[in-house]
Amino acid sequence: VKEEINIVWLKRDFRLSAHDAFYHAIESHLPFAIVCFFEPSIINDKHHSARHWQYIFHSVLEMNEKLSQKQLSPVLCYYGEVKDFFEDLGKNYVVKTVFSHLEIGVQTTFNRDLEIKKFFKENKILWKEFKQNAVKRGLRNRKNWLPFYHEFINQPILNPEWEKAKNIYLPAFDNLKKSDFYKNILDTKYCFQKAGEDAAQEYLDSFFEKRHKNYLQNISRPFESVNTCSRLSAHIAWGNISVKQIFQVYKKAYLENQINKKQINAFMERVRWRCHFIQKFESEIIIEKQCFNQAFSNLKRNRDKTVFDAWSNGKTGFPLVDACMIALKETGYLNFRMRAMVASFYINILWQDWKWAAMYLSSVFLDFEPGIHYPQIHMQAGNTGIHTLRIYNPYKQSYEKDTEAKFILKWLPQLSKLPIELIHEPHKLTAMEEMMYDFRLGINYPKPIVDFENQLKFAKKEIAIILHSKQCQQEANRIKNQHVN
C-alpha cells in the first residue's frame, strides 16, 4: 500500500512564518514534503537570470537552517519539471493535496500552472492555492477592488504551528546539487542584497525605526534612496515577507505613534500599488507580449543590437543612464525614478522595442515581479494612452537628483577628473578642457549615442500621431473601464 502524503510547493513564498500553505499543510495532519522546483522550462525563460535562482536558493538555505533547529526535514530542491516530479512521486506515494500560494506570473509559469492543474485533476490530487497579494483571478473590472484590498490586508495572519508539523524528506528528489545547473547558483560574482526571512525582517525593522525619516525627500535620488527607501522589494517579490506582515507592523507602529506618519503612509501607499498593479497584470497577462493600448503596436521602434549593448552595458554617453545600468548589473537595484528613466530612455529616446527593455530589466532586477514590471514598462513607454507621458531628460535628472554626482562617480569613477558640470554633461567638454583635464571624450568615456533634443522631438511627434487616433481613444476607454478603480 502506498503511503499518503501532501506536498507544499514553494513558489514565491520563501519563508516559514505567516504562511497559509504551511499552516494548512500542518493542519491537514498528513505527512508533507516541502519542494522548491528549479524547472528548466522556467530557467530558460529569459525573464530570469542566475541572480534570481541564487536568491531563491539562499532563501531555501536559510529555511533549512531554521527547519533543522526545529528538528524538521529540509526543503527538497528538485531540478526538473514539476509534472515529472509528481509522475515519479506517484509511483511510490499517493499525493492527496498540494498546498501553494496563488502565483501571478509570466506566461510560462501561467502555462505550467494550467498544465499542472489538468494533471492534478486527472490524478485526483487536490491543489489548494492561497492568496499572497490582494489579487483576484478573472476580475472583470475594479468596482469592488479597493474594499477587497482593505479586507485582505486586514485579515489575521496564519502562523504555522511548526511544533505540530510532520514533514518528510525524500532524498531521491533532492537532486539540484547533482545537476549541471547548480554551478550557476554558486556563482556569486556580484554583491546582491541578502536573501531570506531574517534579512527581510531586519530591513523592515530598520526602515520603520529610522530609515523612513527621509523617505519622500530621497525617493528619487539614486544615491540616497539606497538607504532611505525600504529596500523590501526583493524580499516581497520572493516572499521572504508578505504584504500582510508589513501591514501588521505598520498598524502597530501607527497606533504607538512611533513613526513619521507622512513618510510611512507614502510607503504603505506603494505597498497597495503593488497589489493594484499585480491585479492589472492578472487581468491582462497579454501585455507581456503586446502593447497595453493596441494602437501603440503601430509604432515601429527599432531592434538594434549595438544600441541595446550600449544601453545595457552603460555605454550610451549619458552619465546618469550609464551609472544606473552599471549599478543594476552589479546590485540588481534602482529606485523607481531611475528605473522609469532608463526604460523611457531606451524605448523613447533611443527609439527601441519595449520588449527588449522589459526582458533585459526583468533579468537584472533582483526583485523582478511580473505584475509590477509589465504595467510599468508600458507606462514608461507611453503605451497606455491613459497616462500623461513623461520622457525624462537624463541631464535634468542628473542635476536635480544626483546634484553632487555621488551616484555617477560611484559607478563611473573615470569621470572624477572632471568638474561637476562636466560630470553631468561630459559632451560639453571643449578641446581645451580635454587637454586640461587629460580626458578624451570617446576614449575615457563615450560620446552621447544620440542627440537628446532631436530624439525627444521625434518621439513626441510619433507618439502624438498614435495618441490622436480613434483606435487609441477606443482602447483608452476600454483600459479605463477595466483597470481604473
Ligand SMILES: Cc1cc2nc3c(=O)[nH]c(=O)nc-3n(C[C@H](O)[C@H](O)[C@H](O)COP(=O)(O)OP(=O)(O)OC[C@H]3O[C@@H](n4cnc5c(N)ncnc54)[C@H](O)[C@@H]3O)c2cc1C
Ligand atoms: C520600469 C519599471 C519596472 C519596475 N519593475 C519592478 C519589479 O519588477 N519589481 C518590483 O518590486 N518593483 C518594480 N518597479 C517598481 C519600483 O521601482 C520598485 O518597487 C521600487 O523601486 C523597489 O524599491 P523599494 O522596495 O526600496 O521601494 P519602496 O519605495 O520602499 O516601496 C515599498 C514597496 O512598494 C512596492 N512599490 C514601490 N513602488 C511601486 C510602484 N511604483 N508600483 C507598484 N509597487 C510599488 C514595492 O513592492 C516596494 O518594495 C518597477 C518600476 C519601473 C519604473
